[in-house]
Amino acid sequence: MIVNDKPFYISPEDYLEAEKVSPIKHEYRRGQVYAMVEAKKPHIVIASNLARLLGNHLDNTPCLVLTSDIKVRLEEANCYYYPDIAVTCDERDINNTDEFIRYPVLLVEVLSKSTEKFDRGEKFTDYQTSPLLHEYILIDQTQMKIDCFRRSESRNWSSHLYQAGEQVYLASVDFRDDIAAIYRKVPGLQ
Numbered sequence: 001m002i003v004n005d006k007p008f009y010i011s012p013e014d015y016l017e018a019e020k021v022s023p024i025k026h027e028y029r030r031g032q033v034y035a036m037v038e039a040k041k042p043h044i045v046i047a048s049n050l051a052r053l054l055g056n057h058l059d060n061t062p063c064l065v066l067t068s069d070i071k072v073r074l075e076e077a078n079c080y081y082y083p084d085i086a087v088t089c090d091e092r093d094i095n096n097t098d099e100f101i102r103y104p105v106l107l108v109e110v111l112s113k114s115t116e117k118f119d120r121g122e123k124f125t126d127y128q129t130s131p132l133l134h135e136y137i138l139i140d141q142t143q144m145k146i147d148c149f150r151r152s153e154s155r156n157w158s159s160h161l162y163q164a165g166e167q168v169y170l171a172s173v174d175f176r177d178d179i180a181a182i183y184r185k186v187p188g189l190q
Helices: 012-021 041-057 116-120 122-127
Strands: 026-029 032-035 064-067 071-074 079-081 085-088 104-110 135-139 145-151 157-163 167-170 175-178
Touching: 012 026, 012 079, 041 064, 041 085, 041 104, 041 175, 071 122, 079 122, 116 122, 116 135, 145 167, 157 167
Parallel strands: 104 135
Antiparallel strands: 026 032, 026 079, 064 085, 071 079, 085 104, 135 145, 145 157, 167 175
């Protein structure tokens, strides 16, 4: 995320209108707009692998697996973010044509040096305001390492770390697969 040098307040409505015609994507956080950094090949391969695996797993369910072109609206936090992958199973998201969803059960971010601190900190805090979010996944693109943050029935978050040789379990969508499948064909890791 690149911070605008001269921040000024932009309404959510103005942001959405501008985003429709912008040649680059921007995230919106409480009146401020931030240009998205271009992803590198390992990032793209990891996100594509997991989106494909999740899509195949959820093919016969009402759930949608959406990639980085969909925004997630966080009303309580007053934010719009573009996660690398979002999964929603809520008919309010599935049965509309909005350019954003509101009720993801799973959000995934592939980490980079420039975004990791924000993804682990403020963005995670903002994502926690999403009413149906069950899991937040952070994927390292330089080593086989996945952090899974899972919300319990009591609304508390716990952390589960998956590393090389392990099977990843995503409870929100009852998905299991070897971590190697998510990192398949990532340059420098296979």
